Each structure stands twice: as C-alpha cells, then as structure tokens.
Amino acid sequence: MLSYADRLNSMRKTKIKHTIEKRKQNGYTDLDDFGTVPISEGYEVEPWYNSSNGSFYGYDGMAENFCRVMDAHEPYVDPMEMLCGRWRDMLVNYRGDVHYLPDWLKKKPKIMELMASATDQWSKRWDEQRFPYDELKPLQEKYNIQTGIDSDAHLACDYRIGFELGFGGLLEKIEKFRNKNPEKSDFYNAEEKTVYAIIRFIDRHIEKIKELLKTEDRPEIKESLENMLTACENVRLNPPKTFHEVCQWTAFFNCASRVCTRDGAGFQMDTILYPYYERDIKAGILDDEKAKFLIANLLLIDPHYYQISGVDENDKDMTNHLSYLILEAADSINIACNLTVRVHENCDKEFFKKAVYYLLKNKNGWPRFCNDKALSEGYMKNGVDKKTARERIAVGCNWMCVPGKEFPMNDTVKINVAKVFEVALNEMRNEENRSTQRLLELWEEHLKLAIDITAKGINLHIDHQAEVTPELVMNLMMENTLELGEDISKCASLYTVGVDGAGLAVVADSFGALETRVENEKVLTWDDVYDALRNNFEDERTRLILNSSPKYCEGNSVSDKWAKRLTECWVRNIKNQKMPKGRCLVPGWFSWARTIEYGSKVGATPNGRRAGEPISHGANPNPHFRTDGAPTAQSNGIASVQCGYGNTAPLQIEFDPGLSADEKGIEIIGRFIKGHFSQGGTLININILDKEKILEANENPDLHPDLVVRVTGFTAYFASLSPRFRQLVVDRFLEGV
Secondary structure, three states: OOOHHHHHHHHHHHHHHHHHHHHHHHOOOOOOOOOOOOOOOOOOOOOOOOOOOOOOOHHHHHHHHHHHHHHHOOOOOOOOOOOOOOOOOOHHHHOOOHHHOOHHHHOOHHHHHHHHHOOHHHHOOOOOOOOOOOOOHHHHHHOOEEOOOOOOOOOOOOHHHHHHHHHHHHHHHHHHHHHHOHHHHHHHHHHHHHHHHHHHHHHHHHHHHHHHHHHOOOHHHHHHHHHHHHHHHHHOOOOOOOHHHHHHHHHHHHHHHHHHHOOOEEEEHHHHHHHHHHHHHHHOOOOHHHHHHHHHHHHHHOOOEEEEEOEOOOOOEOOOHHHHHHHHHHHHHOOOOOEEEEEOOOOOHHHHHHHHHHHHHHOOOOOEEEEHHHHHHHHHOOOOOHHHHHHOEEOOOOOEEOOOOEOOOOOOOEEEHHHHHHHHHHHHOOOOOOOHHHHHHHHHHHHHHHHHHHHHHHHHHHHHHHHHOOOOOHHHHOOOHHHHOOOHHHHOOEOEEEEEEEOHHHHHHHHHHHHHHHHHOOOOOHHHHHHHHHOOOOOHHHHHHHHOOOOOOOOOOHHHHHHHHHHHHHHHHHHHOOOOOOOEEEEEEOOOOOHHHHHOOOOOEOOOEOOOOOOOOOOOOOOOOOOOOOHHHHHHHHHOOOOOOOOOOOEEEEEOOOOOOOHHHHHHHHHHHHHHHHOOOOEEEEEEOOHHHHHHHHHOHHHOOOOEEEOOOOEEEHHHOOHHHHHHHHHHHHHHO
C-alpha cells in the first residue's frame, strides 16, 4: 500500500520532470516557478481581438479571451495527489511583446502570423490608442522608471468571500447586483462568463477523474480518487464545507487567477483554513497526516504567497496547531515555496524556532520572515487604523496588502535612483562649484521630477485599468466590486501605491567615494572623475582608488551616512507628492530581479562600477562591501535605511551552509532575524546553499534539477534561470559566504 510519503516522493519526481520539460518548452525564465505544468501536445488558443491595433481590452475582450485560454486547458489529475488542477498558459501571452513570448508559443504559426500582421501597437499591453501617454515617456526613459502602466494582479483577494459563497453563490451575487445596476451590464456579463469558464474547468476535471476510476485497481488510490471526485463535485457550485474541499476550491481559483493576470497572492493560511481543519478533526473525517498531505498538495499546485503566524489587532498571537502543520507540510514536499512567517515578540517562540529549523534543514530559501510590528506601525502612518494594518498579509516578493480592500500596485512601480544620479552628475559637470552637497541638491531636483512623472503614470493606470485590463477573476473576491459593478481599480477602499527605489548602494557608495577621494583626501579631482567615467575606467588605478572607498553597510562609514541621507530624501519626496482621489504613495527600496536590466541603462559610476554592470540588489550593499562580508554589518546597514511607511526594504542574505539545523544553528539564525527586526528591519530573505552544489549547477544545471534558490522575494529552480542570471545569484552567494 502506498503511504503519504511514497506519494509525496512520486509527486516531487514529477515536479522535477516538469521543471526540465518546461525549460525545454519555454527557454530560460528568470521568474517564479508558478507551479505550471508543460504545455500539452495539440494545445491551441485562437485569440479574439476587439481593437484595431490587433489586441484586446476591456471587459468583453478580457472575458472572451480568458474563456478561450481556460477552455483550452486540459484537466490535470495525478492519481498520486489528493487535489487536482494545474495551469499552463496565461492570457497576457496573447497580447504581449513577441520578444517575451515563451518559446513554445513562438512555434505556433497562427499566433506568429497574427503578430506579423498587427501594428506595432500590438506589442504593448496598454491601449495607447485610447489612453496615450507620449508626454510622459521622455522623462520615464530619462530616469529609467518602471511605470506601473499596464501592470496587473498586484493586489490580494479576500478568499473568505469565495469560501462563503462558492462559484454558484458568486453567480447568484452577480445576477442580484446586475438587476440592481442594469447600466453596468458589461461588467456583470464579463464576470459571469469568467465564473462559467472556471466551472467548465472543474467539469473537465470531474470527467477526467471518472475516467481514471474506471481503470484504477489500487484500493488506496481508488479511494483517494473517489474523495477527489466528491470534493470537485461539491465545490463546482457549492461553498466548500470540508478541509479537503476548501483546499480544492483554492486550487481551482488559483489556477484561474494565474491564467487571467498572473496573480500570486494567497492568504493568511493558518487562520483562514483553521475553522475547516478544526471542524473536520472533531467530526473524525480528518487527521493531521491527511491535513499535511492536502496542504503539501496545495503548495505543489501553485507557489502562491501564503502567510502564517503573526498577531491580531490586540497584539495577540495567532499561531495555532495548523501553523505547525503547514510548516511540516512544506517540509514534506520541499519544493519552491513562498511561505512567509510573521514575527512579533508575542508570537509562539517554539513556532519561530521551528520555522528557522526548516530553513536550515532544507536549505531551499523558505520560509521568509517579516516584522509584524514595524510593518503595521509604518503602514498606520499612512492614515490607516491598527485593525486594518494587522489585516495586511505578505503576498508578494516584497509587498504586503490588505485582502479585498486595497489597490496598491505594489512591486510594479520602480525608479532607478542610480540613473537619476547619473543625470544629476552629468548636469553638474559644467558647473563651476562642484561638490557632493551640490550633487545631492541636483539629485533631489531630478528625483522630484522622476517622482512626479511616476505619479502621473500611476494615475493614468488607475484611471483606465478597468477599460484595459480589468481584474476579472480577482474582482470576484474583492469588497464592493460585484455590489457596485466596478473593477477593483475603481472602487478600492485603499489606494496605498508602493513606489520602490532601486540602486541605493550604487548611489550611496558613489557619494561616499566622491566625498572621500575628491573632497577630503583630494587624491582625485572632479575632472579626473568625469574623465574616468567618460572612458569607462580605462585607467584601472583610478577605478580602484574610487572602488576602495568606504562602502554602505561597512559600519558607520561615510557611505552609510549617505545612504541614510538619500533615504530621508527619497521618503520625504515620495510622501510630499500630491495624489488625487485618496491615493497615497508609499516609499520602499526594492529592485526585484531587475538589477541586470536597470544596470544596463546606467553608465559608469563613481563607486568604480563600470558602464552597464548590474546595479545593487534592493536595499543590499554592493558586492565586496566588507572583506569579512559580516552579516551583522549588512543587517545593521539595511535596518538603517527602512522607509518607515509600511513598504519594505528587504534584507537578502546568504549564509554559510556549514550552519546545521541543530540548537546552535537555530539560535544563531534566530538571533540574527530578531536582531534585524529589533532595529526596524521589515523583511528577510535567506539563502543557505552548498557552495560546491551551486557551482556545479551553474556549470551544468541538469546535475541538480531540484536545487531551489530564493532569487529575491520569490523562489525558483536554479536550473530554470538564464546563465547570466544564474551567475548573478552565484556571485551574490559567494560574496555572502
């Protein structure tokens, strides 16, 4: 008889097999794993375009094409699993840039023919024919801004709405409010089509399970398939009632939300699922081993961002028995996983130690740790009450969100402050009185322009997202959307939009080098520096003089002081930016995985960085910031540049793989995490990797197809990353240890 352990082992092997197959189909992808399975042979989608530019927009265009992509998905049922459903393809592929399409789609003659016949506007997801922004583009390009225009999904549903209603209840709710708001029929028709497409997706799985049951002769697997069938039939229209059903309902919804807008935001898993767990335990239809297997299965289906532990509005610990089971379930499947543990002084101390134990034991970059106190108190400074602040959950690479209420656009808007610095430095070149103080003044002047043009782009996006890319699936579980007949971008209770700065360490170290070598020591002149930057450091001696200056995170260095000044300037100007309609910009430091991309837009900088080289990662220091690479110095430096309004400046750190999952190792890492948070740190991403293993995998990824790394806020299979991106991760890792 197959045990849960046997089945989990089979599921892991299948996952690795799929990872290798996906790389062959898609090419290298420097993204989340997403939980997708390979495209099946014969898979076809014929998009319907409702715009003269050869793309599709709005409620009708999005709904029709969502149905076409969902209906093309074959059912996925693995008899080893207890939950079913997977997604393969996303809607955005059919109106995106040809250069970013997965390799398998480029091999589809019909799709490529459509692309070839479309206008150049087709390559843009935003409907620029109706909502142009040509007047914004020059400054957006000048300051290398990721505008947020055409972004999607970076918000969080309230899953409790779906759990209470089920898909049938959602249809009834749509009908009820369509009758109340007949003028909003386009909205309701699109939402109705969306729900029916999900139900058809469930129906195909029901039929597939029935087919498998006809030939299955293993009694334990036959029983499991029968339970899966019952769960699918029950959640087809009805609200989920059992722990099994609520996990299955979540799996189906997550597949649909991924297909529609790449959504990856989960929920507070331990508290939301606990009532179902407790009820089934009391009824005798669930035990802990089955509960863990179901959770492991859900984590396998899609690595949505789930949060566990933390405190409520009264600072009362929310950790429960299910919190422990979730960690154990993640351990049992041990794949790319995006669990975040909320840390607070009132939380269960043993649970925190258990979370650190699994980080050390598996060395797969999970869980992450966030600071409940600093994040909630910072968020309250935006005018939000404590209850609402405590409802925020970590559901993205670097970001938090209030489920069901907030439209934050988090992790979609970034300003490359290294590029802003380059512009300011070039402007000062022809001035007579050059100094770091004058350079700071110019940097702030250009920063204000960059922030203002960024705000204009954000407002354009929020004003018109519903007409371009309405959040059809996520609207189903947001407050006021179905009631008012409005996309969440139109009716959110909160519009706290995260704006991240990228390249802090490059700018701080550049200011530090200029103050040290030019102004204080006078070993170089301003002209020497400008000449060196213009010729991209042809003179290595000049580069080394600048590069050897004191660095950010070195410990109370001149560059540490500059990093604080830059942060104060960044925060002040973000918060001073005027926004309409209750919108609020929230500053943070985060680059996501775009350090290579952003660096390619910046010329040589006075910290000794050559033109085109990657910028610094998030709030992290530049490589070689200290000869000893001291983690406490890095922690202290990053804690000192937190922006203080509830957005994060994550600490990304790599630890010596020699640390073991014993009491001593747990104590060292635990003390480090709590020390960072005691200074105001917000989020910690930790990698503990074997040096020999990662170097081997960098040379030949197929040697270790199961190797998982926390790239930034997300985890990914190392073998799926591009060679250049793998090297970036390796360099960062080697610097860290």
